[in-house]
Amino acid sequence: MMNEALRKLLADVFGVKPEKISERDSHETIPAWDSLRHLQMVMALEQQYGIQIDTEQIANIKSVADVVRLVETARGSGGG
Amino acid sequence: MTAQIRDLSALRACLTEWLPAPVAGEQVRRILAQIIARDPEAALRLIDQELNAGHADLVGPEASAELIRELVPSSPERANALRAKAVALWPAHPAVCCAAAELAAAQADWTEALASAEHALTREPRHPAALRLAADAQGELGRTTEAVARYAALLEVDRSPNTAAAVMARLDRLVDAARERFEWPAGFGTARVAVIGNITTNFLVQALRAACLIEGWYTRVWAGGFDLYRQELLDPASGLYTSDAQVILLVLDWRELVRMAYRANLSSDPASVRTQIDAEVDQLTALLSQFRSRSQASVLVTGPISPSQTPLGVLDAAHERGLEGHFAYLRTRLGEKLHPIGGVYVQQTDRILSGVGKQVALSAKMDYLARMPYSPQGLDVLARDMASFVRQARGKSKKCLVLDLDNTLWGGIIGEDGLSGIKLGPDGVGRAYLDFQHEILRLHQQGVILAICSKNNEQDVAEVFQKHPHMVLRPEHFAAVRINWQDKPANLRALADEINIGIDSLVVLDDNPVERGAIRQLVPQVLVPDLPRDPVDFPEFLRGLTCFQSLQLTEEDLQRGRFYADERRRQILQKQAGSIEEYLAALEMVVNIRPIDDFTQPRIVQLINRTNQFNLTARRYSETDVQRMRWSADHFVFSLGLEDRYGDNGIVGVAILWLTAADDRPRAAIIDSLLMSCRILGRNVERAFLGYLAEFAARLDAAYIEGQYIPSDKNAQVADFYPRHGFAVIEPRGSMQRWRFACRDARIERPPYIRILDGSAAVS
Numbered sequence: 144m145m146n147e148a149l150r151k152l153l154a155d156v157f158g159v160k161p162e163k164i165s166e167r168d169s170h171e172t173i174p175a176w177d178s179l180r181h182l183q184m185v186m187a188l189e190q191q192y193g194i195q196i197d198t199e200q201i202a203n204i205k206s207v208a209d210v211v212r213l214v215e216t217a218r219g220s221g222g223g
Numbered sequence: 224m225t226a227q228i229r230d231l232s233a234l235r236a237c238l239t240e241w242l243p244a245p246v247a248g249e250q251v252r253r254i255l256a257q258i259i260a261r262d263p264e265a266a267l268r269l270i271d272q273e274l275n276a277g278h279a280d281l282v283g284p285e286a287s288a289e290l291i292r293e294l295v296p297s298s299p300e301r302a303n304a305l306r307a308k309a310v311a312l313w314p315a316h317p318a319v320c321c322a323a324a325e326l327a328a329a330q331a332d333w334t335e336a337l338a339s340a341e342h343a344l345t346r347e348p349r350h351p352a353a354l355r356l357a358a359d360a361q362g363e364l365g366r367t368t369e370a371v372a373r374y375a376a377l378l379e380v381d382r383s384p385n386t387a388a389a390v391m392a393r394l395d396r397l398v399d400a401a402r403e404r405f406e407w408p409a410g411f412g413t414a415r416v417a418v419i420g421n422i423t424t425n426f427l428v429q430a431l432r433a434a435c436l437i438e439g440w441y442t443r444v445w446a447g448g449f450d451l452y453r454q455e456l457l458d459p460a461s462g463l464y465t466s467d468a469q470v471i472l473l474v475l476d477w478r479e480l481v482r483m484a485y486r487a488n489l490s491s492d493p494a495s496v497r498t499q500i501d502a503e504v505d506q507l508t509a510l511l512s513q514f515r516s517r518s519q520a521s522v523l524v525t526g527p528i529s530p531s532q533t534p535l536g537v538l539d540a541a542h543e544r545g546l547e548g549h550f551a552y553l554r555t556r557l558g559e560k561l562h563p564i565g566g567v568y569v570q571q572t573d574r575i576l577s578g579v580g581k582q583v584a585l586s587a588k589m590d591y592l593a594r595m596p597y598s599p600q601g602l603d604v605l606a607r608d609m610a611s612f613v614r615q616a617r618g619k620s621k622k623c624l625v626l627d628l629d630n631t632l633w634g635g636i637i638g639e640d641g642l643s644g645i646k647l648g649p650d651g652v653g654r655a656y657l658d659f660q661h662e663i664l665r666l667h668q669q670g671v672i673l674a675i676c677s678k679n680n681e682q683d684v685a686e687v688f689q690k691h692p693h694m695v696l697r698p699e700h701f702a703a704v705r706i707n708w709q710d711k712p713a714n715l716r717a718l719a720d721e722i723n724i725g726i727d728s729l730v731v732l733d734d735n736p737v738e739r740g741a742i743r744q745l746v747p748q749v750l751v752p753d754l755p756r757d758p759v760d761f762p763e764f765l766r767g768l769t770c771f772q773s774l775q776l777t778e779e780d781l782q783r784g785r786f787y788a789d790e791r792r793r794q795i796l797q798k799q800a801g802s803i804e805e806y807l808a809a810l811e812m813v814v815n816i817r818p819i820d821d822f823t824q825p826r827i828v829q830l831i832n833r834t835n836q837f838n839l840t841a842r843r844y845s846e847t848d849v850q851r852m853r854w855s856a857d858h859f860v861f862s863l864g865l866e867d868r869y870g871d872n873g874i875v876g877v878a879i880l881w882l883t884a885a886d887d888r889p890r891a892a893i894i895d896s897l898l899m900s901c902r903i904l905g906r907n908v909e910r911a912f913l914g915y916l917a918e919f920a921a922r923l924d925a926a927y928i929e930g931q932y933i934p935s936d937k938n939a940q941v942a943d944f945y946p947r948h949g950f951a952v953i954e955p956r957g958s959m960q961r962w963r964f965a966c967r968d969a970r971i972e973r974p975p976y977i978r979i980l981d982g983s984a985a986v987s
Binding site: 146147148152154155156158161162179182183185186187190191198201 | 260261292295383384385386423425588593598
C-alpha cells in the first residue's frame with residue numbers, strides 16, 4: 144500500500160494535491176503524466192529511496208500501483 | 224516463538240537475547256517504520272499500547288511523527304489524538320512539530336501550522352520539512368515576502384529537482400496572486416532568462432530557477448524548442464526575442480555538433496576533425512554575433528565535456544590523433560571566437576562537472592531516454608554556476624568581506640590560548656588556516672574590501688598581527704576594524720558606514736552559528752554563508768564562494784585594496800591638518816577629465832551600474848548603450864580620474880551630457896548622468912566636475928546646462944546637489960526634479976586646490 148511520503152512525491156511530480164493520487168491512478172487518469180514527468184518521477188524515486196531503476200523497469204511503469212510495487216521490491220531487497 | 228510476540232516490548236525483549244540493547248531498540252524502530260508504511264492501523268495499535276505502558280523511548284518521536292503523517296488524510300481525529308500524546312512527550316522535537324504542522328495544514332489552520340513549523344525551526348533552523356510547511360503556511364496567510372525567503376532557504380537544503388519543480392510552481396502561483404503587490408525579501412531581485420540549446424531543457428530549467436532563487440533572484444524562464452536554437456537566435460520574431468530575456472543560456476551537447484571529435488579514431492585525419500570544429504565554432508560565432516547585434520542580453524554558452532575514457536588510454540595525450548587534443552583545440556577556438564563578440568561567455572562546463580565528478584554528474588539513462596545527459600547532481604552544479612552568471616550579468620556583486628578572528632582566521636581563541644597556542648602555521652590544521660588566509664588575500668588583490676568584526680580584546684589581536692610569524696593578512700589589508708564586545712549587527716552597520724558602502728555589499732564569515740543567526744535575523748541584507756564545521760574545508764569553501772565574482776574585472780578592481788590603504792593614510796593626514804580646506808589643499812589633487820575611450824569604457828560601464836549613493840539619476844546603461852552614446856554626435860561621455868599625493872585613485876567619476884536639437888532655442892545641455900565613487904566623496908571633486916561640465920556646455924554654445932535628480936533608495940544625499948551649486952529650479956517631470964544654470968553667462972567656482980587636466984581639449 145502507498146504511504147504518505149510516496150504520495151507526496153508523486154503529487155510534487157505531477158503538480159497535483161496529494162489526496163488526488165490513489166493506487167488506482169495511471170498515466171491514463173493523471174493528465175500531467177507525460178514522458179518527461181515520467182522520467183522526472185524516476186529521478187525523484189531514485190534519489191529519495193536510493194535505488195536504481197533500470198530502463199526496462201522504467202518502460203513497464205504504467206500506474207501508481209506499479210510504482211508502489213517497484214519501490215517495495217527495490218527497498219525490500221536493499222534491506223529497508 | 225513468533226506467536227508469543229504480541230507487542231514491541233516483547234519483540235525487543237526477544238531481540239535482546241542476541242543483540243545488545245541499543246541495537247535491539249534500533250531494529251524494533253526499523254520494523255515499526257515498515258509497519259507504519261504498510262499498515263498504519265496496526266502501527267497505531269502497537270504505538271498506543273507502548274505509549275500507554277510508558278515505553279515512549281521504544282517508540283521514539285520520529286515514528287510517532289511518521290504515523291501522525293500517515294493518519295492525517297484518512298483519520299484526522301486519531302492523528303490528532305496521537306499528536307497530543309507526542310507533543311506532551313517530545314514538545315520541541317522537530318519531527319513532532321512538523322507532524323503537528325501538517326495536521327493543522329490539512330485542516331487549513333495555517334496560523335497553527337505556521338506556529339508548529341516555526342517551533343521546529345527554532346530547534347533546527349534548516350529542517351527541510353519544517354521550512355516547507357512554514358513557507359506554505361506563510362503563503363496561505365498572504366505573507367508572501369516571508370514565504371519567498373523561506374522557500375529559498377528550503378531549496379538550499381533540499382536540492383532535489385523534484386522539490387525544485389514543486390516549490391517553483393507554488394511560488395509562481397503566490398507571486399501571480401500577489402501581482403507584485405508585495406515586497407521582495409531584502410537582497411532579492413527578478414530576472415528574465417531564456418534557455419535554448421540542443422538538449423531537453425525542462426529538467427535544467429527547474430534546477431536553474433531553484434539555484435537562482437537561492438542566489439536571491441526570482442526568475443521567469445523562457446525555454447526554447449529542442450535543437451531549435453539556431454532559428455531562435457536568427458529570427459527576431461522568435462520567442463527568444465519576444466521573451467525580452469536579460470540572460471540567455473545556450474546549453475549545447477557538443478557531441479552532436481562535433482561528432483568527428485568525439486568519434487575520432489586512429490584512421491581519422493586530424494585536419495578534417497579540426498575543419499569540422501572550425502566550421503561549428505564559426506557558425507556559432509555568426510549566430511551569436513547576429514543575436515548580440517539586436518539584443519543586449521548576456522549569453523552563456525556551455526562548453527564541451529571531454530570523455531573520461533579514451534580509446535588510446537595513456538597514449539592519447541602523446542598521439543596527434545588522440546581525443547584530448549581535439550577538445551583542447553575546440554576550447555581554445557571557442558574562447559578566441561566567442562569572447563570578442565562582447566557579452567558572450569563560455570562556461571567551463573568540463574571543469575564545473577569535475578567538482579563532483581563526471582560519473583556522478585552524468586547519467587547515461589537520462590542521456591538515452593530523455594536526450595539530457597545530466598544526473599540530478601549534475602543539474603545542480605550546472606545550475607548553480609548558471610545562477611551565479613545570472614547574478615553577475617544583472618550586475619550585482621558583493622564588495623566587502625567581514626571576518627571574524629578566533630576559529631576563523633586562526634584555530635583557537637587568542638584570549639585563552641595565547642599567541643603560541645593558536646593554530647596557524649605550516650603544520651596540520653594550522654596549514655588550513657594559512658591557506659584560508661591566502662585565499663582571503665587573493666580576494667583582496669581582486670578588489671574585495673576586507674574588514675574585521677570580532678568580539679575580542681584589541682591588544683590581543685594587535686599582538687597576533689605584530690608578532691605571529693605565520694599571519695598572511697596584515698593590518699594594511701583591512702579597510703575598517705571593529706574589535707569590541709558590542710553586538711555584531713550594530714558593528715556591521717558601523718563598518719558599512721565607515722567604509723561608505725551599502726550594508727547589502729557585506730559578506731560575513733563567522734564560525735559561530737549563533738552570531739550568524741543573529742546577523743541574518745537583524746541585518747538580513749548582509750550575506751552570511753555557513754562556514755563549514757571543519758576548518759580543513761575552509762580554503763575550498765572560499766574558492767567556491769561566487770558572490771564577489773563579476774563579469775568585468777577592471778584595473779581599478781585589481782588596485783582597490785591599495786586605494787583603501789591609501790585612504791587610511793589620508794585620514795591620518797586629516798587628523799594632523801587643521802581645517803578641512805587645509806587638508807584638501809595638502810592632498811595636492813589632480814583631476815583628469817577626458818572623453819570616453821577604449822581604455823576607460825569598461826570602468827565607465829562598471830561605475831554606471833554599480834554606483835548607488837552619489838548618483839544623481841541612477842540610470843543604468845549596458846556596454847552597448849554606452850557604446851552607442853560614445854559614437855553619437857550629440858552625446859558626451861566623460862570619465863574623471865583623480866590623483867593625489869598618496870597615489871592614483873583611478874577613474875572615480877562619470878558624466879553623460881547630451882545636447883538638445885540644434886534648432887532648439889535656447890539650446891540646452893542635459894546632464895543625463897552624474898556619478899562619483901563614494902570612495903572619494905567629501906573632497907569637493909564633484910564641484911570641480913560640475914564646473915567643468917558647465918564650461919564645456921558653454922563651449923558648445925548651450926545657453927543652459929540642465930541638472931536632473933531622480934530619487935532612488937540610496938541617493939538621498941545628492942537631492943540638493945544642483946541647488947547647492949547655484950542652479951535654479953525648473954518644472955519637474957514626474958518623479959524627476961530639474962534645475963538649470965545659465966552656463967554662458969556665469970561660471971561655477973572651482974575649488975582652488977584641485978588642478979584639472981582637460982583631456983577633451985586634445986581630442987575635440
